[in-house]
Amino acid sequence: MGARIRDDLVTAERKRDACAACPLGKAFDEGRGGRCPLVDRTRSSGAWLHSEGETIDKISYIKSGLVVLSRDTGDRRGRGTAWAVRRAGSLLGIEGLVRSTYLDCARAVTDVTLCSASREDVKSWIDTREPVARTVLDLVLLTQSHDAPRRAGSEGNAMRRVALWLLDSAGPGIPSTLPRNVVAELLGMLPETFSRALAGLIARGAVEADRRSIRILSVEMLEEIGGAGEDAR
Amino acid sequence: MGARIRDDLVTAERKRDACAACPLGKAFDEGRGGRCPLVDRTRSSGAWLHSEGETIDKISYIKSGLVVLSRDTGDRRGRGTAWAVRRAGSLLGIEGLVRSTYLDCARAVTDVTLCSASREDVKSWIDTREPVARTVLDLVLLTQSHDAPRRAGSEGNAMRRVALWLLDSAGPGIPSTLPRNVVAELLGMLPETFSRALAGLIARGAVEADRRSIRILSVEMLEEIGGAGEDAR
DNA sequence: CGTCGTCTTGATCTTTCTCAACCTGTGTGG
DNA sequence: CCACACAGGTTGAGAAAGATCAAGACGACG
Numbered sequence: 070m071g072a073r074i075r076d077d078l079v080t081a082e083r084k085r086d087a088c089a090a091c092p093l094g095k096a097f098d099e100g101r102g103g104r105c106p107l108v109d110r111t112r113s114s115g116a117w118l119h120s121e122g123e124t125i126d127k128i129s130y131i132k133s134g135l136v137v138l139s140r141d142t143g144d145r146r147g148r149g150t151a152w153a154v155r156r157a158g159s160l161l162g163i164e165g166l167v168r169s170t171y172l173d174c175a176r177a178v179t180d181v182t183l184c185s186a187s188r189e190d191v192k193s194w195i196d197t198r199e200p201v202a203r204t205v206l207d208l209v210l211l212t213q214s215h216d217a218p219r220r221a222g223s224e225g226n227a228m229r230r231v232a233l234w235l236l237d238s239a240g241p242g243i244p245s246t247l248p249r250n251v252v253a254e255l256l257g258m259l260p261e262t263f264s265r266a267l268a269g270l271i272a273r274g275a276v277e278a279d280r281r282s283i284r285i286l287s288v289e290m291l292e293e294i295g296g297a298g299e300d301a302r
Numbered sequence: 303m304g305a306r307i308r309d310d311l312v313t314a315e316r317k318r319d320a321c322a323a324c325p326l327g328k329a330f331d332e333g334r335g336g337r338c339p340l341v342d343r344t345r346s347s348g349a350w351l352h353s354e355g356e357t358i359d360k361i362s363y364i365k366s367g368l369v370v371l372s373r374d375t376g377d378r379r380g381r382g383t384a385w386a387v388r389r390a391g392s393l394l395g396i397e398g399l400v401r402s403t404y405l406d407c408a409r410a411v412t413d414v415t416l417c418s419a420s421r422e423d424v425k426s427w428i429d430t431r432e433p434v435a436r437t438v439l440d441l442v443l444l445t446q447s448h449d450a451p452r453r454a455g456s457e458g459n460a461m462r463r464v465a466l467w468l469l470d471s472a473g474p475g476i477p478s479t480l481p482r483n484v485v486a487e488l489l490g491m492l493p494e495t496f497s498r499a500l501a502g503l504i505a506r507g508a509v510e511a512d513r514r515s516i517r518i519l520s521v522e523m524l525e526e527i528g529g530a531g532e533d534a535r
Numbered sequence: 536c537g538t539c540g541t542c543t544t545g546a547t548c549t550t551t552c553t554c555a556a557c558c559t560g561t562g563t564g565g
Numbered sequence: 566c567c568a569c570a571c572a573g574g575t576t577g578a579g580a581a582a583g584a585t586c587a588a589g590a591c592g593a594c595g
Contacts, residue, residue: 167443195436202435203428209442210400226550249574262551264575280560280574459582482542495583497543513542513592 091184092158093130096204097194106194107184118161118175118183121149125165127185130208133157134181137251138173149174151254154247159212163205166192179246225295227266230256232295235276235285270294324417325391326363329437330427339427340417351394351408351416354382358398360418363441366390367414370484371406382407384487387480392445396438399425412479458528460499463489465528468509468518503527 087109088094094105107130112118118129121141135156141149155161155175164172165188186194195201225233234256247255253263267283270276275290276283285291320342321327327338340363345351351362354374368389374382388394388408397405398421419427428434458466467489480488486496500516503509508523509516518524 164443164447167440168447172447195439199432199435202432202439206428206435206439206442207400209439209446210397213442213446214397214401214405259552260574261553261576265551268575492584493542494544494585498583501543 087132087184091130091132092204092208093184093201096200097198105184106186106190108186109182109184111180111182112177113180114177116177118177118181119171120174121171123171125162125169125171125188128163128165128188128191129161129183129185131155131157131159131161132182132184134177134179135246136161136175136181137178137247137255138175139254140173151251153216154178154255155212158208160205160208162188163209166195178248178251227256227258227262228269229295230258231263231266231270232275232291235270235283236288236291236295320365320417324363324365325437325441326417326434329433330431338417339419339423341419342415342417344413344415345410346413347410349410351410351414352404353407354404356404358395358402358404358421361396361398361421361424362394362416362418364388364390364392364394365415365417367410367412368479369394369408369414370411370480370488371408372487373406384484386449387411387488388445391441393438393441395421396442399428411481411484460489460491460495461502462528463491464496464499464503465508465524468503468516469521469524469528 088097088105088107091105093107097105109132112134118136119125119127121139135154136159137151138153138155139149139151152173161175161183162171195205234252249263250260253260256263258266267276267278270291271278273290273294275287275294276285278284321331321338321340324338326340330338342365351369352358352360354372368387369392370384371386371388372382372384385406394408394416395404428438467485482496483493486493489496491499500509500511503524504511506523506527508520508527509518511517
């Protein structure tokens with residue numbers, strides 16, 4: 070039993086430390102102190118976190134991992150079309166502040182750690198702790214800044230879109246973690262087309278790749294390919 | 303001079319009324335009263351409000367009119383690619399809370415009335431008036447809810463995308479006000495393709511159109527066309 | 536009435552989607 | 566430990582869709 074108690078203490082302490090590192094935890098603490106209502110939960114790669122149209126029960130802060138959002142565009146394939154990636158530091162289901170159902174389907178594409186609370190808790194929390202609304206606002210706006218509008222077919226051919234995407238997301242290591250078929254969807258093309266475009270880039274020596282990772286060999290070359298047609302006018 | 307003074311009074315009164323009708327004005331008023339720092343300005347159709355990458359000087363609330371956002375995707379055409387519409391009730395340049403340059407180019411596509419203040423004013427305003435952050439957050443989230451992720455080519459053919467778009471935006475009267483060439487861009491297709499797709503819908507009797515407006519004749523037919531292929535699997 | 540910008544229509548060519556076969560690494564059960 | 570099935574990825578050939586180029590129609594406006 071002594072061991073059990075010590076475990077609880079360790080857990081509580083860990084939570085305090087973790088919350089101090091999280092912007093929401095900090096915002097919550099400001100002024101009053103106390104315990105942030107969000108609690109950790111983990112999901113493993115491939116898990117569906119929620120579906121579009123479902124009643125929003127939880128609002129979550131992503132502590133680690135990658136989540137892909139997809140939305141049914143009145144489309145075939147059951148789960149809709151992927152359109153954005155959410156990483157550590159983003160909120161999931163924050164639309165719960167203004168509506169009652171999820172806007173997107175969310176799927177973990179790596180193991181993820183979330184920090185979640187019920188929609189109602191988050192709502193009342195935001196209304197009673199002043200700094201929190203501001204922090205949430207910042208998180209939402211930051212997330213929004215990273216969402217590049219989806220490039221459609223009329224905005225360059227497949228190879229160009231792949232080149233631009235590689236340039237955008239080479240740093241955060243997405244290329245190595247996202248399944249290729251998800252990347253293709255994010256870029257609005259079929260896996261086959263993505264594969265061919267990538268093969269083209271490899272043939273030109275701009276990147277090298279094996280089955281699970283892509284490495285950029287020449288940023289200049291990618292920029293050239295990505296910008297091709299830019300000033301052709 | 304008497305006339306001048308009366309004019310000022312009328313103006314002040316008008317401003318108070320206008321602010322009472324605006325969610326930001328109300329949020330500002332809550333608790334302390336006082337004058338909302340945002341002031342009206344109007345722009346006429348076709349005017350560029352700001353450009354991507356420019357230093358953010360103003361943050362605005364749209365009181366009336368339509369604004370199209372476009373973003374340079376490393377693309378040809380000077381001003382980038384249109385990707386979203388902002389209407390009355392949305393904020394422009396709110397990304398100023400988390401960054402110093404505009405994310406998008408913004409162009410008025412109808413005459414617009416904006417209510418604007420400098421980035422610094424809005425920032426300090428948000429930090430000193432608690433309800434405001436929450437209100438702004440709501441506005442941002444609501445706006446986000448309306449942004450459908452851009453449908454790419456792989457998500458149905460041109461006619462389908464046009465049908466879905468008509469269903470989405472028939473109410474607010476966008477079809478009649480947005481230049482067709484902007485609509486095409488929003489849908490990720492060329493004006494020619496849009497024109498042909500529309501001709502197809504007209505041929506089927508789903509809509510009728512003249513050069514500047516589109517009228518839906520049969521919602522069911524549009525839904526059928528929009529959903530075509532959905533369960534074909 | 537003529538010019539301009541926007542929209543439409545037509546013909547052709549490029550691209551990507553589609554369908555199908557095949558490859559390759561992973562995990563499973565015998 | 567091996568055979569096997571399976572999912573994700575690649576490659577190929579053909580068809581369909583949209584992009585491109587070019588010309589013409591229409592309405593707005595001076």
